[in-house]
Amino acid sequence: MEPxxxxxxxxxxxxxxxxxxxxxxxxxxxxxxxxxxxxxxxRWFAYVPVSVGEKPARSNPRGYVKGIYEKIQIEKxxxxxxxxxxxxxxNLFAVVxxxxxxxxxxxxxxxxAEYYYWKREVGTYQAIRDWLRNRGFKTWRKYHAYYxxxxxxxxxxxxxxxxxxxRFLAKTLWQMSIDEVFVGxxxxxxxxxxxxxxxxxxxxxxxxxxxxxVLEEYGIRLNMxxxxxxxxxxxxxxxxxxxxxxxxxxYICPVTGIKINADLNAxxxxxxxxxxxxxxxxxxxxxxxxxxxxxxxxxxxxxTIETPKINPTSPR
Numbered sequence: 001m002e003p004x005x006x007x008x009x010x011x012x013x014x015x016x017x018x019x020x021x022x023x024x025x026x027x028x029x030x031x032x033x034x035x036x037x038x039x040x041x042x043r044w045f046a047y048v049p050v051s052v053g054e055k056p057a058r059s060n061p062r063g064y065v066k067g068i069y070e071k072i073q074i075e076k077x078x079x080x081x082x083x084x085x086x087x088x089x090x091n092l093f094a095v096v097x098x099x100x101x102x103x104x105x106x107x108x109x110x111x112x113a114e115y116y117y118w119k120r121e122v123g124t125y126q127a128i129r130d131w132l133r134n135r136g137f138k139t140w141r142k143y144h145a146y147y148x149x150x151x152x153x154x155x156x157x158x159x160x161x162x163x164x165x166x167r168f169l170a171k172t173l174w175q176m177s178i179d180e181v182f183v184g185x186x187x188x189x190x191x192x193x194x195x196x197x198x199x200x201x202x203x204x205x206x207x208x209x210x211x212x213x214v215l216e217e218y219g220i221r222l223n224m225x226x227x228x229x230x231x232x233x234x235x236x237x238x239x240x241x242x243x244x245x246x247x248x249x250x251y252i253c254p255v256t257g258i259k260i261n262a263d264l265n266a267x268x269x270x271x272x273x274x275x276x277x278x279x280x281x282x283x284x285x286x287x288x289x290x291x292x293x294x295x296x297x298x299x300x301x302x303x304t305i306e307t308p309k310i311n312p313t314s315p316r
Contacts, residue, residue, distance in 0.1 A: 001065045028052045029067035075218045079177025084271040089202045094263035096278045103281035107288045111161045115201045118154030168294040174218040184227030184270045235268035
């Protein structure tokens with residue numbers, strides 16, 4: 001790879017005496033791995049793994065690519081606070097902290113909507129393709145191409161939403177002086193009781209791996225905690241209430257009568273598993289993942305939501 005400036009350069013294929021121009025910023029510096037070029041959705045993509053931190057070999061100094069950062073960690077933690085995360089689907093991330101009564105909820109409803117939209121698209125093109133092919137029409141190939149495109153878009157759109165949410169969460173945790181994160185591991189979610197949600201929509205392993213990679217950039221450690229039973233257990237009185245979760249997003253302690261978000265209740269129990277006491281959240285910051293980033297659902301501090309006024313003289 002021969003970068004020219006911050007946004008473009010050349011891929012040098014010396015075995016074929018070719019220099020192919022590329023566009024895109026190289027983030028990490030280090031020793032290059034094997035170049036893989038793939039044709040996806042009508043475009044060419046090149047994938048080059050980089051071993052970050054390794055210096056160029058004397059025998060092959062051109063096998064080293066210069067990026068923006070020499071190391072994975074580009075920031076140091078601002079403090080020593082801890083965060084505890086329950087990963088779900090309706091609430092993608094429910095986060096509580098050991099030093100604050102503020103909690104964070106990142107909604108995953110847009111991810112589900114995106115999945116089901118492209119699921120309908122895939123099913124429609126598949127049905128048309130099969131109908132045409134079974135009746136001998138050659139145009140089935142066109143709809144097969146549409147079908148493949150829809151499957152590709154479904155996967156890429158979900159990946160985009162997840163990566164957007166993870167990048168936002170990691171930066172927010174760093175700004176809140178977090179140096180260690182504890183994530184609940186869904187012990188009972190496995191192949192024996194899998195369904196459409198936890199296989200096709202909820203990419204738990206990928207989410208955690210991506211989150212760990214991004215947190216590493218900020219010097220934040222990631223730990224996994226067995227979360228079995230944290231949804232039924234009450235984080236307020238520490239007892240298990242079979243009927244405590246009265247609806248999808250609400251948990252009520254029958255002993256104290258205190259109401260708490262069900263996913264935040266699980267996140268507080270994750271904290272107890274590792275020996276931390278977390279304040280009951282009094283302020284919840286809610287966000288939703290969109291195509292153009294993560295947007296807040298809670299009003300900004302000091303902002304009052306007003307009913308829009310209608311000018312009676314304006315045309316209708």
